[in-house]
Amino acid sequence: MLHLTISGDVFLKSRRTQPRMIGRVVDNVRAALAGTDLAPRRVANHRFSIDTDDGAIADRLARVFGISSVDTVVVVPADDLDRLAAAVAELNADRVAGRTFAVRPKRTGDHDWRSHDLAVKVGDLLRAAGGTVDLERPDETVGVRIVDEEAYVVVEHRRGAGGLPIGTQGPVLGLVSGGFDSIVALWMMMSRGTEPELVHFTLNCAQSDHALAVSHAMWERWGFGSDPLVHVVEFQEVKEALLADVDRRLRQVALKVLMVQAAERIAVERKIEALVTGDALGQVSSQTLPHLAAISRSVQIPILRPLVGMPKEAIIDLARRVGTAEISARAREVCDLSGGGTVATAARTSAVHRAADLVPEALMADAVETRKTFRLADWVPGTVLSG
Numbered sequence: 001m002l003h004l005t006i007s008g009d010v011f012l013k014s015r016r017t018q019p020r021m022i023g024r025v026v027d028n029v030r031a032a033l034a035g036t037d038l039a040p041r042r043v044a045n046h047r048f049s050i051d052t053d054d055g056a057i058a059d060r061l062a063r064v065f066g067i068s069s070v071d072t073v074v075v076v077p078a079d080d081l082d083r084l085a086a087a088v089a090e091l092n093a094d095r096v097a098g099r100t101f102a103v104r105p106k107r108t109g110d111h112d113w114r115s116h117d118l119a120v121k122v123g124d125l126l127r128a129a130g131g132t133v134d135l136e137r138p139d140e141t142v143g144v145r146i147v148d149e150e151a152y153v154v155v156e157h158r159r160g161a162g163g164l165p166i167g168t169q170g171p172v173l174g175l176v177s178g179g180f181d182s183i184v185a186l187w188m189m190m191s192r193g194t195e196p197e198l199v200h201f202t203l204n205c206a207q208s209d210h211a212l213a214v215s216h217a218m219w220e221r222w223g224f225g226s227d228p229l230v231h232v233v234e235f236q237e238v239k240e241a242l243l244a245d246v247d248r249r250l251r252q253v254a255l256k257v258l259m260v261q262a263a264e265r266i267a268v269e270r271k272i273e274a275l276v277t278g279d280a281l282g283q284v285s286s287q288t289l290p291h292l293a294a295i296s297r298s299v300q301i302p303i304l305r306p307l308v309g310m311p312k313e314a315i316i317d318l319a320r321r322v323g324t325a326e327i328s329a330r331a332r333e334v335c336d337l338s339g340g341g342t343v344a345t346a347a348r349t350s351a352v353h354r355a356a357d358l359v360p361e362a363l364m365a366d367a368v369e370t371r372k373t374f375r376l377a378d379w380v381p382g383t384v385l386s387g
Contacts, residue, residue: 001075002058003145003152004029006046007068007162024165025066028225032060044147055156062158064224065191066165071143072156078146081113081121088118089125091153092142096131099139109148118144164193166225171195172304173231173267174276175259178210178331180319181278181307183218187322188306189276196228197272198376199263201235208232210331212379214324219376221323230379231266232372235259241359242337249344250355251337253286257298257356258364264299265368274302280315281308285343294352 010021029040029048036057040048050061053072062070076087092101103119103126122142123133131140143154172194174186186196198215202208212230219228238258242251263275279287286295296303307315319325344351 001073001152002050002052002061003043003071003073003154004040004048004050004061004067005069005071005160006048007066007160007164009162009164010066011046021066021165021168024168024225025064028064028066028165028167029061032064032224033057058156058158060224062160063222064165065161065163065193065222067160068162069160070158071154072158073145073152073154076151076153077149078111078151079149081111081117084146084151085118085121085125088122088142088144088151088153089129091155092122092126092140093129093131095155096126096129096140096142098130099132100134100137101126101131101140101142102133102135102138103142103144105144105146107146109146111146115146118146161191161222163191166190166193166223167195169193169195171197171270171272172274172276173197173199173263173270173272175263175278176200176211176215177278178207178214178328179278180312180315180325180328181280181283182276183214183278183324183328184315184318184322185278185304185306186215186276187218187222187318189304190222190226194276195226196223197231197270198228199231199233199266201233201259201262203239204236207331209381210327212376213381214327214331216376216379217327218322218324228376229270229373230376232374233262233266233367234370235262235367237363238359238367239337241363245358246355248337248339248341250347250352252284252343253291253294253347253352254355254359255337256286256291256295257352258359260295260299260303261356262364262368264301265364266371267301274304275299276304276306278307278315279305280310280312283312285345288345290346290349291344291352294347294349297349298353298356 026040038050038052040050043049058070078084103122105115105118107115145152172189174196176182176198190196200211246254319328
């Protein structure tokens with residue numbers, strides 16, 4: 001049996017809000033269980049059970065936002081303290097042998113013994129099995145939940161995704177490329193309950209199929225309860241206008257301005273209230289503080305930047321958790337518009353906006369109006385430009 005514990009983020013909400021949040025968690029769990037005959041059953045205020053011990057299903061459920069942990073449990077009788085302690089010790093003896101451990105029982109109901117009594121008896125048996133007690137920093141935690149006459153012994157613990165359930169905070173539009181940053185940024189916003197849509201700008205120098213491969217890999221692993229659209233915007237003519245008419249020192253930041261302006265048009269059309277980018281302060285010339293400010297001031301819609309204060313190493317570590325690090329590492333950064341010369345890093349907002357304004361409005365309007373839009377679930381490799 002699996003026990004799913006609801007995230008603490010959900011229980012920080014008011015009592016009026018909690019039922020809606022929990023209902024969405026359950027819906028998203030059901031989405032993760034699609035194709036099976038399994039269903040969650042509530043066993044406590046913040047816990048659900050599922051009648052399976054399948055490790056692959058447990059791994060999948062651990063990636064549902066709003067779930068803090070997924071435990072594989074064995075049910076044993078709790079009507080006798082000595083028999084219960086023996087059963088708990090037998091189930092955990094191999095796991096704690098040669099390691100440090102702590103016994104953490106939680107008890108609900110009327111019993112003629114205390115939780116501490118069970119912890120002591122189990123601890124004695126596990127020390128005899130080769131374990132060493134360490135209540136501060138144990139290698140293994142022996143979890144037991146006692147509810148009336150039944151005890152649920154945790155034999156495997158999985159860290160859950162945590163956060164808030166997807167679909168409880170409204171939609172966002174993520175600007176995605178094929179590198180580490182943008183997809184990790186969108187994942188972080190999904191962990192706060194937002195429902196994703198994606199926009200990708202195709203350029204002759206861009207790896208569009210690669211960008212969608214990274215996006216699809218992230219969504220397939222973590223997007224339970226969502227069905228995002230992808231908007232693919234052909235931006236090559238916009239780039240060529242930049243190369244023809246804009247000072248090479250300002251092309252990179254001007255391109256970013258034009259991308260967020262195009263994304264804003266799509267967001268307004270789709271009734272989406274915020275954009276998401278993978279900007280990290282100081283990482284490249286378009287991400288210096290003056291240029292981030294200029295980009296933000298070029299649109300009316302908020303731009304959310306969850307990675308803005310993170311070092312690259314931390315972003316890559318998150319990409320490993322998300323499961324996109326390996327494929328993102330194969331991306332090539334080839335969209336350098338500077339011609340190999342120096343680029344501006346602290347241009348005035350007015351100068352950045354004047355540079356972007358040199359691109360004809362007709363090119364921008366046409367790029368947005370002729371975009372391709374499709375469900376990310378329907379994406380097939382090799383179809384971005386030809387489909």
